[in-house]
Amino acid sequence: MESRETEQDVILRALTPVVDGIAATIGPVCEVVLHDYRRPEKSVVAVAGSVTGRTVGGAMSEIGMRVLARGDDADDELNYVTRTGAGRLVKSSTMVLRDSTGAVFGALCVNVDVTEVDRVQGLLAALAGAAGGRAEAPVTTFGDDIDSVVDALLDDRLRRQGQTWAGLDRSRRLTLFRGLDERGVFAVRRAIEQVAARLGISRASAYSYLSQARATDETGADGTDTTEGAADNPEGAHP
Known part of the structure; x- marks a missing residue:
């Protein structure tokens, strides 16, 4: 167990600068969060950008809970759309982290605020006469508590x-x-x-x-x- 935990810690440390790099590359509409699922109540170990308001030491979201519930059978969840409690539309990807045994122990999450993109898309669709009802994105609770x-x-x-x-x-x-x-x-x-x-x-x-x-x-x-x-x-x- 000790060697596994050491390996998982090394992976998390190696990914920490990647968090800043991804957020800087995509820009201010992007937030990248690194999670350690061994500590659900304080799973956020690194964060760059501010889309959902996460901070280091904060808790996982319900999306993280869903991954945690699936255990080692969890898969990556890519390009899903959700909405924050404040109404921001967010496109996200959650990529699970595994150690060499295949055990899931964390995740790297990328959140992109597409609220303005969605608004402009709606305006263009209306101008083109193609506006129609779109499925409402589910609300996800993000928070440090x-x-x-x-x-x-x-x-x-x-x-x-x-x-x-x-x-x-x-x-x-x-x-x-x-x-x-x-x-x-x-x-x-x-x-x-x-x-x-x-x-x-x-x-x-x-x-x-x-x-x-x-x-x-x-x-x-x-x-x-x-x-x-x-x-x-x-x-x-x-x-």
Whole structure:
């Protein structure tokens, strides 16, 4: 383990000047971020440019969580478009970092602010009479605080299910926990406690829901709900 960690540290050190070089080459609309996924809460080890407002020592985004959840099966995600909470349109690429054993331990991310390009493209399309509805880019939470990223993912999952926690039946509660797990939320330290607090349930109950979600995901079985107070209004749940 010690030799692997040393190799991973060497790779990160070697890539640090590359971060500045890429950002300087592309210009002020570019941000390059180097992540060490061994420390999800403080994964940013180098950053150049300012598109998402990342700083060294900041947390990974939900995109990083998704890569982390896939582990060594993670692939590069190239040229995807997302939108920041402030409304900036960003084209990004996330390139996973592997050591000589193939283990994924970090990522090099390039973010380019294409907000003005998109605006001009829309104006040109309107002038050409070809303007039409375009798919809205999903909003991604970028921030140095991992708690805000976890909160955003939880809020998004609840919004997608169209209910508060208290309004979800058992099946949808398991779906909620399964979705959060697939997005890598529970790979973050203390995330289970944060999710439990936000949902108004106990930590033990949250662990039970997560365990059942993983079990039903693997077997397709619908076992008995053993979470505490799983009847009408479990744990005094609140919106």
